[in-house]
Amino acid sequence: MPGYVVGVDLGGTKIYTLLATVEGTVAAEAEVPTAAGRGYEAVLDQIADTVVAVAAQAGVKPENVRAVGVGAPGPLDPDTGIVHQAPNLGWKEAPLRADLEARLQLPVCLENDANLGALGEHTFGAGRDCNELVYVTVSTGIGGGLILRGEIYGGVGGGAGEIGHITVVPGGPGCRCGSRGCLEAVASGTAIALRARELLDKGAGAGAGILALAGGEAEAVTAATVARAAEAGDPEARAILDEAAWHLGTGLAAVVNLLNPCRIVLGGGVMKSGRLLWDRMDRSLREQALDAAYRRVRLVPGALGARAGALGAVTLALRSR
Amino acid sequence: MPGYVVGVDLGGTKIYTLLATVEGTVAAEAEVPTAAGRGYEAVLDQIADTVVAVAAQAGVKPENVRAVGVGAPGPLDPDTGIVHQAPNLGWKEAPLRADLEARLQLPVCLENDANLGALGEHTFGAGRDCNELVYVTVSTGIGGGLILRGEIYGGVGGGAGEIGHITVVPGGPGCRCGSRGCLEAVASGTAIALRARELLDKGAGAGAGILALAGGEAEAVTAATVARAAEAGDPEARAILDEAAWHLGTGLAAVVNLLNPCRIVLGGGVMKSGRLLWDRMDRSLREQALDAAYRRVRLVPGALGARAGALGAVTLALRSR
Known part of the structure; x- marks a missing residue:
């Protein structure tokens, strides 16, 4: 039937x-x-x-x-x-x-x-052969979901997986959740664009390489602009992306130390920022995760996109x- | 039979x-x-x-x-x-x-x-009526274990629950795991005693209140000495304990945001440091955890001790x- x-x-x-x-x-x-x-x-x-x-x-x-x-x-x-x-x-x-x-x-x-x-x-994409899986999307915000023992794990109120609100910079920038220095506040697309605009606000040619890729319009600068400038070799863009990537690694290390997963699937627009971001994120994770847990986990891009x-x-x- | x-x-x-x-x-x-x-x-x-x-x-x-x-x-x-x-x-x-x-x-x-x-x-103690439980022991080191859906959750290699190695102070003191600023490196009994000895090393009467409780012997200072001095009103001891408690709250907030548990059971010698430590830890958790997750979790001392x-x-x- x-x-x-x-x-x-x-x-x-x-x-x-x-x-x-x-x-x-x-x-x-x-x-x-x-x-x-x-x-x-x-x-x-x-x-x-x-x-x-x-x-x-x-x-x-x-x-x-x-x-x-x-x-x-x-x-x-x-x-x-x-x-x-x-x-x-x-x-x-x-x-x-x-x-x-x-x-x-x-x-x-x-x-x-x-x-x-x-x-x-987990069912159709980049986590098919793995029952202990963490999914993270990095776009305007940072969200996450957990598959533990092959099933969604929501915790006691359905709210588990909020990796975006782990503190990675104590006393850092304010987050929309009310706390400070959350991963989302320092590594989301919104945060990356904000760092670039703060740079431009300094004047005296700061951020010129980024601005040029946004057609000279500061309001048009997004995380994707920063990523393109970084790939093109702009050192200021690269510094912004490096910092965000390091923070992502800090957040992922907390997840890896706590859950010992076999796979972290990363989706969202920011994860398309290129190898620089991925390499730096991986280095940060390697330095901050326990060796035994780091050896068991693979970071992979999402296979299903939107x-x-x-x-x-x-x-x-x-x-x- | x-x-x-x-x-x-x-x-x-x-x-x-x-x-x-x-x-x-x-x-x-x-x-x-x-x-x-x-x-x-x-x-x-x-x-x-x-x-x-x-x-x-x-x-x-x-x-x-x-x-x-x-x-x-x-x-x-x-x-x-x-x-x-x-x-x-x-x-x-x-x-x-x-x-x-x-x-x-x-x-x-x-x-x-x-x-x-x-x-x-979970079976006999402070987590009996709760299936989503995090257990943390704070003594010479900081260890942890997870009960999810009523069962031990070990992750893919049996290594889940390592809350002691979450980074809470980026670039902070070195940890025996090789990383820096791990929760264990800034909030374990070993770390608290080390902070007190660093204070004593400054000389000029620094840490006198703590030293007095250790019979005047710097080598005899432990986390318990710091806790007793703090309870007795010594401001230097209180500052050390406050800082450790804040970091504990940061680590617990990562756990709460990620797992949305109903209970965190805290054992180990350091958790016997008194109300000052518990109150400060709870405040740190409240500020850094998402409201919905904070409302669902209770922090309680272990009921079974050793x-x-x-x-x-x-x-x-x-x-x-």
């Missing part, structure tokens, strides 16, 4: 939805910009519409869809299906699972998006049937 | 052995100083002797002992039963489980001692039958 599941990656900017067979083969996909500004009900409608759309696209009858997995941002409780807080969506204590089940008339499972990124890479979360949601739906 | 198990906590200075019923009630105990200097075979004999001794002491026939759990220091592999390295005992790649099974003619299970401390507190490891070994033996 033919059967299908749907995986939804609900983000602040887009909703990405996949239809897959029960064997895990993707049969259709859809992407729409999230109408966060139009409120909770509008986003529920959008999700339901994409589920109908991917089924129609593949010529699959709605009754042959068995389950829907949904990844959502922010602290949420997979057991109750409630999203406690999602600042990008403007939600608080949203009973997302129950509301989607009512709309879709299908079983829905909910998980944190970073955890589903981890599950996606699809990791939705493929994790597919896995979640497959496991729930 | 009556049945018994034995738990052994093998340390660098002593071997502590318990006999318990299959219901987990302690029936006899024995403690001998470890004859580490006399070599591997001598220590094996000692362990076997204590097992025989506790059985005899309780009037239990050897054939009614079902299994023996053993906690040993250092990196070891519970699956192969090999102790990779135990500097305090002078061992390398010691096939401890196989050798003990041959001597005792009983099934033996082996685990890291900090992991068994965690399991002991027996935690042996009681964990009893649990291990009970589960193995």
Whole structure:
């Protein structure tokens, strides 16, 4: 009997939805910009519409869809299906699972998006042969998810994996979480761009190599600009990237010493900054992790890119049937 | 049918052995100083002797002992039963489980001692009603063990839980692991005593309040001396203790952000330093952990003291039958 599941990656900017067979083969996909500004009900409608759309696209009858997995941002409780807080969506204590089940008339499972990124890479990507896996995404923020003994590990409140908020620079730059010197505050794309702009603010030609690659516009400088300048040999850009990479290694060393994983899968835009960043990060990890633990772990780039979360949601739906 | 198990906590200075019923009630105990200097075979004999001794002491026939759990220091592999390295005992790649099974003619299970401390507190102590538990001992070094989903979590090489080697002071004091600024290097009993002696080395009456409590002998100053001086109101001692406590909170915050546990059980001599240390550690944790994770975790002193490891070994033996 033919059967299908749907995986939804609900983000602040887009909703990405996949239809897959029960064997895990993707049969259709859809992407729409999230109408966060139009409120909770509008986003529920959008999700339901994409589920109908991917089924129609593949010529699959709605009754042959068995389950829907949904990844959502922010602290949420997979057991109750409630999203406690999602600042990008403007939600608080949203009973997302129950509301989607009512709309879709299908079983829905909910998980944190970073955890589903981890599950996606574990099932279909760069962590396939490894049951003790840490997934880290470094983009505007730094998120993380844990696969322990082959399953998502959420801790007691579903909030495990927050590597972005480990303190790596005591008393360092303020973080949006309220603490100081968090990994996210010194090594995210946002932090790297900020360091570059602080450099430009010094004037007297500081950061000229970076500025040139942003067409002379300071506001256009991003972490990607810094990465390109560093690859082109600009020493100031390289210093910024080196520092961020070292901090990433410090955070990863905490994870490696604490969890002794076999794989760390790194995704997100910042991880595309090139070999300089990876080499420096690896050196920092090697110096700060215990030898026995360092020898057992491999750092690898994510294999699924932006699809990791939705493929994790597919896995979640497959496991729930 | 009556049945018994034995738990052994093998340390660098002593071997502590318990006999318990299959219901987990302690029936006899024995403690001998470890004859580490006399070599591997001598220590094996000692362990076997204590097992025989506790059985005899309780009037239990050897054939009614079902299994023996053993906690040993250092990196070891519970699956192969090999102790990779135990500097305090002078061992390398010691096939401890196989050798003990041959001597005792009983099934033996082996685990890291900090992991068994965690399991002991989980089964019999301060972590009884909690399945997501982190155990930390702060004494001459800083060790840790994880109970996740109610079971010891060792990671891929059995080396998980090494909270003592998380970097909390980048570029800080050297650690015996080869890295710098590890939690152990700035907050263990050894580190606290070292800070006090550095203070005394300044001369000109520095550290006089601490020195007085050590009978005027700098070599006699320990972490306990610093704790007593701090409790008595000595500002220099208090500053040393405050700093160590803050670093402990930094390390615990990394654990809380990463694992979202419901309980952290803290054992070891340094944790008996009094309220000043606990309050400061808690404040540091509160400032550096994510709010949602901080709200779900409780810090509590260990309930089993020096027996935690042996009681964990009893649990291990009970589960193995």
